[in-house]
Amino acid sequence: MNSNWTSVILFGAFVACRFYLQPTYSLISDCDETFNYWEPLNFLLRGFGKQTWEYSPEYSIRSWAFLIPLYSVLNPSMRILEAFHLPMFNLFYIARFFLGLFSLVMEWLFFEEIKSTLSTQTATFWLFFQVFNPGWFHASVELLPSSFAMISLLGSLKFTLRYLSTGAQDAFVKALLFNFVGGILGWPFVMILSVPLVVHYIFSHRILNTLKAGISAASRLAVVTAVVFAVDSMFYGKFTPVAWNIVMYNVIGANEKSGPNIFGVEPWYYYIFSLLLNIPLPVLLGSIVGLSNLRLWPVWGALATWLTVFLLQPHKEERFLYPIYGFVTLASSVGFSSFWRKWSGSKLTRNTVFLILLCSTASQALLRMFALVQNYKAPLDVYSHLPEASGPQTVCVGREWFHFPASMFLPDNYRLGFVPSGFDGLLPGDFKETDSILNSIRDKPVGMNNQNLFDSSKLVVTEQCDYFVDFMLHSDNEKDAFDPTNLPQGWKKLYSALFVDAPESKFFGRALLLPEGLTRLIPQQLQSRWSKIYQVKYLEYCIFERHREEV
Structure with a gap:
């Protein structure tokens, strides 16, 4: 080489x-x-x-x-x-x-x-x-x-x-x-x-x-x-x-x-x-x-x-x-x-074997990296589409709180709020917003514990929400504050991106992303068997916007 x-x-x-x-x-x-x-x-x-x-x-x-x-x-x-x-x-x-x-x-x-x-x-x-x-x-x-x-x-x-x-x-x-x-x-x-x-x-x-x-x-x-x-x-x-x-x-x-x-x-x-x-x-x-x-x-x-x-x-x-x-x-x-050094066979055979090994390495790596990008990047895309708005705005999350990427994706007048979703662990609170960063850091916040015990003070009421982020997926959990498939009047979908539907996808579908053209080459009589080990389905990862009536 x-x-x-x-x-x-x-x-x-x-x-x-x-x-x-x-x-x-x-x-x-x-x-x-x-x-x-x-x-x-x-x-x-x-x-x-x-x-x-x-x-x-x-x-x-x-x-x-x-x-x-x-x-x-x-x-x-x-x-x-x-x-x-x-x-x-x-x-x-x-x-x-x-x-x-x-x-x-x-x-x-x-x-x-x-x-x-x-x-x-x-x-x-x-x-x-x-x-x-x-x-x-x-x-x-x-x-x-x-x-x-x-x-x-x-x-x-x-x-x-x-x-x-x-x-x-x-x-x-x-x-x-x-x-x-x-x-x-x-x-x-x-x-x-x-x-x-x-x-x-x-x-x-x-x-x-x-x-x-x-x-x-x-x-x-x-x-x-x-x-x-x-x-x-x-x-x-x-x-x-x-x-x-x-x-x-x-x-x-x-x-x-x-x-x-x-x-x-x-x-x-x-x-x-x-x-x-x-x-x-x-x-x-x-x-x-x-x-x-x-x-x-x-x-x-x-x-x-x-x-x-x-x-x-x-x-x-x-x-x-x-x-x-x-x-x-x-x-x-x-x-x-x-x-490579200890190979005792012909150079052609050695080079062929190593080419196969290296191509296999690159192929598996690329299929995995493509899957990570295609299947899981939606939150970065969705939150970057928050529009500019006047006055304080609250972006709410429920069952999808753990996919929030970072407050860097929020404009200066936006804040993240958690609504009830049935999650019974300890959610993050908020740093106190004062002129002194050090005083806020040194202040002992209320409602914190190291045992993952739920604290209701971390939640906001739905009336505060100006935006809501979730999958377009019906919620049968009575504790969810929002059901994206049946939102209250005045809400509409603002933007969405695809996110892998993990429960409905097979392991290899979640882990590796095969080109569609390659999967079409599988003979029709084998398609049913193939779908048992490789199948990937997607959900819409959405941001919804509330339109408030002008006063």
């Missing part, structure tokens, strides 16, 4: 994905991203947004320091949008552009490190697997601590490879530093990924050298911790070690009434299905082969540690696997490169 030309083409695809395709078309896969990160970011920028219990000073398990880097680039961007009278939802896409930029820079630096410490061929395989990586496609532009940690860990992997190649203390300490940043500023649990690397250093160096490295690493950990804790403490108005609070809530202080398990539990094989959906099968198989490279055992040990720990946790979420995506693609690139 011509690695130089391949790298150039792949880098072009990289730029297109990270700078345009992902920021524009990637979905929001988790309401936690919206309400715990986009909403407080919007509050910092525009003075309003939804507030979750995690941001209550009573619990303070979310970091304001985590939002400051994006705030620093979005604040001047917002002034430019205001000057040119452009919609504020552009802030959302500008933020994603910078998230994509962060990912691209870290990935390219890691690519260069693989070239210098492993091989150009391995680096090229890695670049290919990163481009055609459905999990990375949406995770790298998500505003989540696990996403930030996922990208930061590329820096840790970069210096881990350098340390394993040279044995240098400086590389070892820098590997830990990137892990510290990803853990303290992002998600503290990722710090366990450095345990195998530390074990390797201890058993391969003299005690004096180990002590020196330990002191050097500890000093950097202290600096990172002090800076992040200081920023969060300034915001909350009291000493606030957010990373420690997260561990306390999710691990040490977790019980049957609070902790992660109250939000649902999943079987042990949940993560197997998650990996199969988000990483192409050839890549997963290649990663198994890559584990045979024992020189990199600290990297594989970190991967095994993470999977073991999180497989044992009852509460499972797809984003909990984000930090190891880079580890999996590295293992696969090592495996593919090893397989």
Whole structure:
């Protein structure tokens, strides 16, 4: 293979994905991203947004320091949008552009490190697997601590490879530093990924050298911790070690009434299905082969540690696997490169086999990414069509509250309101809208709890609603304030987009998007069987507008 030309083409695809395709078309896969990160970011920028219990000073398990880097680039961007009278939802896409930029820079630096410490061929395989990586496609532009940690860990992997190649203390300490940043500023649990690397250093160096490295690493950990804790403490108005609070809530202080398990539990094989959906099968198989490279055992040990720990946790979420995506693609690139070098057959056969494997990887990845865009992007489209209006406006949501993308999609005089829908968990409240951002953050909101207990004060009455967003689907739940198929007089549909009808679609129809022309080629006598495994149906995801009578 011509690695130089391949790298150039792949880098072009990289730029297109990270700078345009992902920021524009990637979905929001988790309401936690919206309400715990986009909403407080919007509050910092525009003075309003939804507030979750995690941001209550009573619990303070979310970091304001985590939002400051994006705030620093979005604040001047917002002034430019205001000057040119452009919609504020552009802030959302500008933020994603910078998230994509962060990912691209870290990935390219890691690519260069693989070239210098492993091989150009391995680096090229890695670049290919990163481009055609459905999990990375949406995770790298998500505003989540696990996403930030996922990208930061590329820096840790970069210096881990350098340390394993040279044995240098400086590389070892820098590997830990990137892990510290990803853990303290992002998600503290990722710090366990450095345990195998530390074990390797201890058993391969003299005690004096180990002590020196330990002191050097500890000093950097202290600096990172002090800076992040200081920023969060300034915001909350009291000493606030957010990373420690997260561990306390999710691990040490977790019980049957609070902790992660109250939000649902999943079987042990949940993560197997998650990996199969988000990483192409050839890549997963290649990663198994890559584990045979024992020189990199600290990297594989970190991967095994993470999977073991999180497989044992009852509460499972797809984003909990984000930090190891880079580890999996590295293992696969090592495996593919090893397989290529050790091939004993003819070159033609080898090239054919690898072409099939790479085409299979790209095909599965593209079909998955197309499905994510086609099936789940409707909320971003719909909320961007809210019209300008005079006076205060309330956009209401009921059973579809968790698909709300962000208050950045609301004009300045619009606010989000929750109406009754039968949901019996704790909905977000509102940050107090005052002249002082810090006073609002430090104020203890009413009706918050860490047990997911319902609080009726989070709801608004239907008379307040000027707009309503929901599926065009009959509601047989008597607790729903609105039935979109039988709205009160004066309401009309303003705009709609297609959203996958999950209950009426088959698994493969939701997971992969096959071109219609390809499905038509299936013989008629097999169509009935095919529809049993692949079928996708859509609902209208609508925004409705109330027309009030002029007084």
